[in-house]
Amino acid sequence: MASPVCRLCVLLVLVVVVASSSLLNQTLRAAGAQAALVMGSQFKLTNIQNASEPKYKAMHAKQYALSTAGNACKWQSTHRVGPADYDLTPCLQSFSYATEAEQAFRAHNLCWGEGNPSWLLNGGYNASQLRAILRDHIRTVMMGLKQQTSRSPLAYDVVNEACESKRNSDGTFFKSAPPWYPAVPNYVDVAFQTAREADPDTLLFYNDYGSEEWGTPKAQNVYAMVKDLVDRGVPIDGVGLQMHLSLDPYPNATLIGENIWRLGQLGLQVHVTEMDVKCPEPCSSVQLAVQARLYGEVLQACLYHKKVCTSFETWGFTDVESWLNGDRCEPAGLCHPLPFDEQYLAKPAAEKLLRVLQANRDQKL
Numbered sequence: 390m391a392s393p394v395c396r397l398c399v400l401l402v403l404v405v406v407v408a409s410s411s412l413l414n415q416t417l418r419a420a421g422a423q424a425a426l427v428m429g430s431q432f433k434l435t436n437i438q439n440a441s442e443p444k445y446k447a448m449h450a451k452q453y454a455l456s457t458a459g460n461a462c463k464w465q466s467t468h469r470v471g472p473a474d475y476d477l478t479p480c481l482q483s484f485s486y487a488t489e490a491e492q493a494f495r496a497h498n499l500c501w502g503e504g505n506p507s508w509l510l511n512g513g514y515n516a517s518q519l520r521a522i523l524r525d526h527i528r529t530v531m532m533g534l535k536q537q538t539s540r541s542p543l544a545y546d547v548v549n550e551a552c553e554s555k556r557n558s559d560g561t562f563f564k565s566a567p568p569w570y571p572a573v574p575n576y577v578d579v580a581f582q583t584a585r586e587a588d589p590d591t592l593l594f595y596n597d598y599g600s601e602e603w604g605t606p607k608a609q610n611v612y613a614m615v616k617d618l619v620d621r622g623v624p625i626d627g628v629g630l631q632m633h634l635s636l637d638p639y640p641n642a643t644l645i646g647e648n649i650w651r652l653g654q655l656g657l658q659v660h661v662t663e664m665d666v667k668c669p670e671p672c673s674s675v676q677l678a679v680q681a682r683l684y685g686e687v688l689q690a691c692l693y694h695k696k697v698c699t700s701f702e703t704w705g706f707t708d709v710e711s712w713l714n715g716d717r718c719e720p721a722g723l724c725h726p727l728p729f730d731e732q733y734l735a736k737p738a739a740e741k742l743l744r745v746l747q748a749n750r751d752q753k754l
């Protein structure tokens with residue numbers, strides 16, 4: 390028969406185990422709300438609509454308070470066929486899903502040098518025609534979404550991935566972005582100015598990858614570009630730091646925090662927009678723990694600068710559906726980059742995100 394002291398120990402252990410497992414039962418959405426940070430994830434519209442795999446939609450709607458359609462609002466989807474031929478349906482369906490799930494929506498994206506339709510790339514347009522086409526596209530998408538849903542997305546990625554890490558020979562650092570750059574040297578200005586006119590009730594973001602850590606050449610270039618926009622009064626509200634990361638080289642979260650702070654000093658918000666962390670096969674339990682640590686460090690950097698860093702989003706949520714799976718993973722195969730595994734179970738990364746959010750509960754709430 391166990392002594393009373395021993396029985397007390399057993400009871401205490403039980404209480405701790407039950408309490409910590411119930412903490413892990415909390416959703417990222419709820420824990421984010423308690424920490425006053427919006428937690429989000431990209432989704433694939435066809436997966437949301439796939440009735441034979443209901444788990445995907447159910448889990449996305451339950452876990453997240455913010456969402457982004459992976460491809461449904463891009464030119465390749467909304468403006469695929471010809472200059473006067475728009476199809477906003479997939480983007481509208483994505484926005485409607487987010488609304489039903491009581492999620493905020495980030496619309497991605499209005500201008501990029503990738504995923505552009507062949508009529509646009511091969512139409513032989515001159516600079517002034519391209520400017521007019523860009524303005525028409527931005528107006529049609531933004532005004533169309535607003536008119537048909539009577540609301541605005543939380544934010545738009547107005548321009549995506551415009552910067553290089555190196556300088557061009559003329560001292561600029563704009564990336565070749567067909568058909569926009571170099572044909573339309575001021576295309577970034579045109580895009581942001583048109584976006585503000587088309588919908589003044591949404592946040593306008595510049596979104597890029599590889600520019601997360603303060604001090605790296607690309608982060609300096611992105612900073613210089615957005616500072617120049619701010620200084621010249623071009624309307625911009627924030628910068629999306631994509632955070633497509635890997636375990637090697639392991640990013641420096643202090644420098645990520647410094648970058649967030651510097652962007653905040655310009656009066657801009659920061660959204661973590663597309664975080665994932667590559668862990669190619671075989672992804673060991675040790676690597677999963679390091680992956681979790683990195684997720685936790687980036688989230689903590691965002692929470693530390695909460696007034697500036699106002700949302701934290703991953704590019705997908707289950708490893709079953711990631712842009713990295715396949716040839717983009719080295720070796721080709723599954724890349725295990727997200728917080729939930731192929732069976733939709735929480736990985737160490739999801740648990741870490743929860744714990745960091747729980748440790749940062751907003752005392753004012």
Ligand code: G3I
Pocket residue numbers: 459460463503504549598631663712
């Ligand atoms: O829908 C067509 C399908 O009809 C066709 O048969 C098939 C053949 O390749 O292609 C399908 O389209 C693909 C689309 O994803 C939908 O699956 C495109 O080829 C493919 O290029 C596209 O890839 C997307 C990529 O952006 C380019 O737009 C990825 O899913 C998407 O995750 C990725 O997302 C980007 C962000 O927009 C910007 N930041 C980086 C991030 C990862 O690359």
